[in-house]
Amino acid sequence: MIRIENINKSYQKNHVLKDINLSISGPGIVGLLGPNGSGKTTLLKCFLGMVIPDSGDIIFNNSSTLGQFAYRNNVSYLSQIARFPENLTVKELISLMKEIKTGRTREDRFIKMFNLEKELSKKMGSLSGGTRQKVNITLALMHDDPFIILDEPSTGLDPLSLKELKEFIHEERDQGKLIIITTHILSLAEELSEDIVFLLEGEIYFNGSLNELLTEQHQYNLENAIANILKSTKTECHAEDIEI
Ligand code: ADP
Numbered sequence: 001m002i003r004i005e006n007i008n009k010s011y012q013k014n015h016v017l018k019d020i021n022l023s024i025s026g027p028g029i030v031g032l033l034g035p036n037g038s039g040k041t042t043l044l045k046c047f048l049g050m051v052i053p054d055s056g057d058i059i060f061n062n063s064s065t066l067g068q069f070a071y072r073n074n075v076s077y078l079s080q081i082a083r084f085p086e087n088l089t090v091k092e093l094i095s096l097m098k099e100i101k102t103g104r105t106r107e108d109r110f111i112k113m114f115n116l117e118k119e120l121s122k123k124m125g126s127l128s129g130g131t132r133q134k135v136n137i138t139l140a141l142m143h144d145d146p147f148i149i150l151d152e153p154s155t156g157l158d159p160l161s162l163k164e165l166k167e168f169i170h171e172e173r174d175q176g177k178l179i180i181i182t183t184h185i186l187s188l189a190e191e192l193s194e195d196i197v198f199l200l201e202g203e204i205y206f207n208g209s210l211n212e213l214l215t216e217q218h219q220y221n222l223e224n225a226i227a228n229i230l231k232s233t234k235t236e237c238h239a240e241d242i243e244i
Contacts, residue, residue, distance in 0.1 A: 001025040001178075002047065002147075007056035009042055016042050017053065018202040024195075026147070026178025029169065031193030031210075033182070033226065038199040040182050041080075044149060048077060060147075073101055078140035080151040080182075082132075086125030090116065090135050093124060094142070101143050110138035113164045130156040137165065148172060148179045154188055166192065190222035198226070200233060 002024045009017040016039045024030055034040050045051035047058055049065060049072065058065045065071050084093055094107050111117060114134035119127065127135065133156040141148065150169075154162050169192060173179055183189050189196070196213050198206040206213055206229070210222065217225040 001061060003059040004043070004047070005057045005059065007043070007046060007053045007058065009039075009046060009051065009053045016202050017046070020056070020202075020204060022197065022204060022207060024178065024180070024197075027173055027176040028194050029173050029179045029181060029192050030195045030197060031183070031189040032180055032197050032199070033186075033189060034199030034205075035230070039202045040199055041151070043199070044151065044180070044182070048072070048075070048149070074145050074147050076141050076143055076145040076148045078137060078148075078150045078153055080155070082136040082140070084124050084136075084139065087123055089121055089123055090127075091120040093135070093139060094120075097139050097142060104144055105142045106144060107138055107142040109168075110134070110142060113168065114138065114161055130158060130161075133157055134161060141168075146177050148177060150179065150181045152183055153181065154183060154185055162188075186221075186223040186226060196222070198229065200229070205229060205233075 002022075004020055004022040007017050007020040008015070020039075020043065032040050032044070042051055046053045047060075047065065049069065052066075060071045061074070063071065088096070098105055098107075111120070114137070116131075116134060116138065119131055119135070124132070124135065137153065140150075153165060153169075157165065166188075169179060169181075181189065181192055190210065193210055195209050196206060197204060198213075206216070208216075213225050214220065214222070217228045219225040219228055
């Protein structure tokens with residue numbers, strides 16, 4: 001369970017997160033959505049300890065995360081731009097990641113799911129974009145953590161791999177995990193998310209179930225609901241620009 005309390009963050013004069021209050025508890029899949037620049041990455045990075053908020057607190061499982069690191073052992077994070085040493089092979093990277101945390105790992109599941117056997121001895125720098133993303137997902141999710149953050153998980157994935165990943169995400173949810181997903185593919189967000197947090201200019205515009213959002217906006221799908229919000233708030237962007 002995460003509780004974000006009165007979080008503010010500015011970069012110079014740019015007030016990016018404006019007194020954010022948010023509680024998210026599992027199990028479940030939450031879509032964190034909002035136009036480019038609305039503060040999604042900054043909010044996630046505050047939670048992950050990669051950005052220090054100017055004020056406020058973030059509570060994870062009843063303890064403040066600020067200045068702490070142990071809680072990160074419970075969090076798997078797939079970043080949008082993963083950076084791993086290009087000169088290491090996939091196999092070497094998997095071995096390194098195994099060392100980082102204790103507990104069981106399930107890299108074999110991903111190697112089979114994404115057909116990575118032939119790639120194991122290749123260097124990271126030599127992989128195609130799609131294969132890289134499969135390796136990124138393997139490295140990010142191989143530890144069996146109760147809390148998962150996925151930033152644009154579908155980038156570069158072929159339809160079959162995406163289908164397998166969606167099944168995996170649903171299985172994780174059914175095992176009682178909390179999963180937060182950001183994506184600019186609104187059909188994917190709609191397919192996966194039970195709850196939606198919609199950020200607009202550093203403030204939470206909507207926080208509730210997908211069904212509540214559709215009812216509130218009198219729309220039958222997420223894309224139309226988001227387009228409706230942006231039209232009513234006259235935000236200068238298009239529904240397809242919704243991403244972290
Ligand atoms: P989103 O993920 O919703 O696209 P971000 O959290 O990445 O939004 O960015 C929110 C705002 O903060 C943007 O105006 C962006 O330019 C700014 N920003 C993000 N990171 C930095 C940084 N490290 N330094 C200065 N400004 C930043």
